[in-house]
Amino acid sequence: MRITNIKTGVISIPLRTPFKTALRTIDHISSIVVTVETDAGVTGIGEAHPTGPITGESHGSVRGAIHEFMLPKLKGKEIANLEATLNTLDSSMVKNTSAKAAVEMAIFDLFGRLYNIPVYRLLGGYRNKVETDLTISVNSATEMAEDSKIAVARGFRILKLKVGLNSELDIARIKAVRSAVGGCVQLRLDANQGWTAREAIKIMRVIEAEGLDIELLEQPVLAHDLAGLKQVTDNIATPVLADEAVFSALDAEKIIAMHAADYINIKLMKTGGLRGALRICALAEMHNVECFIGCMMESKISITAAAHLACARSIITRCDLDSPALCLTDPVSGGVEIEGPWLKVSEAPGLGIEHIEGVVWD
Numbered sequence: 001m002r003i004t005n006i007k008t009g010v011i012s013i014p015l016r017t018p019f020k021t022a023l024r025t026i027d028h029i030s031s032i033v034v035t036v037e038t039d040a041g042v043t044g045i046g047e048a049h050p051t052g053p054i055t056g057e058s059h060g061s062v063r064g065a066i067h068e069f070m071l072p073k074l075k076g077k078e079i080a081n082l083e084a085t086l087n088t089l090d091s092s093m094v095k096n097t098s099a100k101a102a103v104e105m106a107i108f109d110l111f112g113r114l115y116n117i118p119v120y121r122l123l124g125g126y127r128n129k130v131e132t133d134l135t136i137s138v139n140s141a142t143e144m145a146e147d148s149k150i151a152v153a154r155g156f157r158i159l160k161l162k163v164g165l166n167s168e169l170d171i172a173r174i175k176a177v178r179s180a181v182g183g184c185v186q187l188r189l190d191a192n193q194g195w196t197a198r199e200a201i202k203i204m205r206v207i208e209a210e211g212l213d214i215e216l217l218e219q220p221v222l223a224h225d226l227a228g229l230k231q232v233t234d235n236i237a238t239p240v241l242a243d244e245a246v247f248s249a250l251d252a253e254k255i256i257a258m259h260a261a262d263y264i265n266i267k268l269m270k271t272g273g274l275r276g277a278l279r280i281c282a283l284a285e286m287h288n289v290e291c292f293i294g295c296m297m298e299s300k301i302s303i304t305a306a307a308h309l310a311c312a313r314s315i316i317t318r319c320d321l322d323s324p325a326l327c328l329t330d331p332v333s334g335g336v337e338i339e340g341p342w343l344k345v346s347e348a349p350g351l352g353i354e355h356i357e358g359v360v361w362d
């Protein structure tokens with residue numbers, strides 16, 4: 001089964017309500033859909049969600065990366081020889097991790113279809129379902145408390161609150177959410193690099209003293225500030241999760257060696273796909289550092305690939321794969337089955353995606 005062509009297109013899905021973080025507000029998901037075609041007539045499916053502020057990519061750069069650099073190198077490459085084909089993809093250009101992730105997951109999809117095995121079994125097959133949290137957008141404390149109650153009514157038991165813009169308001173928001181949902185719901189915080197180390201320590205000490213019971217704090221400081229990240233980790237009781245600070249296993253290696261964070265957030269759009277993610281998992285397994293799997297504002301296509309990885313590996317103990325749950329419609333048939341907070345992978349070969357409605361092909 002040899003690669004003959006790669007196609008790209010755009011998919012746009014409306015959100016239930018606008019998604020707001022400290023940095024932006026969006027009302028729909030817009031991703032690049034990738035299909036890798038073969039001489040066997042079988043097609044692999046992938047997705048790139050380019051997040052400029054994090055990976056430095058755009059819709060245009062993903063298309064350029066795939067058509068100018070990846071496709072010419074991959075044409076004629078054999079799917080059965082997965083390692084060599086993925087080495088070719090990796091060396092086709094540096095960075096461009098979301099574009100690579102999309103093409104790579106489509107190649108894994110093809111490999112699974114070729115040998116009639118679901119990707120999660122190929123990668124370890126540890127379990128067949130995982131539980132995700134749900135992100136609550138940044139709004140007034142009252143609105144966030146209301147949204148949290150709605151999320152709990154939908155079955156979510158873990159909520160992720162975006163913080164990092166105004167510390168006093170953040171504390172009021174967390175208090176309002178905690179009193180709205182009670183003690184049985186887990187709360188996570190994501191500051192998305194919004195604080196200095198000093199600010200983070202000061203705020204978290206207040207939150208800890210108030211007994212707001214926060215499960216973990218994600219990426220409090222700037223991505224490159226590993227010393228600051230370590231300072232926060234060393235000075236608060238709440239575990240710290242590194243997100244924007246870790247793209248590759250090399251980044252994870254530094255963080256683990258310094259003990260700059262307690263946990264590592266793996267996202268396929270940062271690692272350049274499943275193989276980069278597996279390298280982080282292997283390193284984390286050796287050092288017994290639990291991993292978290294997260295996502296950008298992705299559709300169910302790449303969330304399916306992430307769910308297969310999360311189901312495959314036991315070192316991935318926490319999931320933030322909530323973007324499909326934020327969407328109003330689901331144009332993807334097949335793939336991961338989503339019911340409330342549960343993501344269940346099927347025994348269909350590859351990623352099991354059958355059809356995507358409404359793709360506007362280039």
Ligand SMILES: [Mg+2]
Nearest residue numbers: 190218219243
């Ligand atoms: Mg994050």
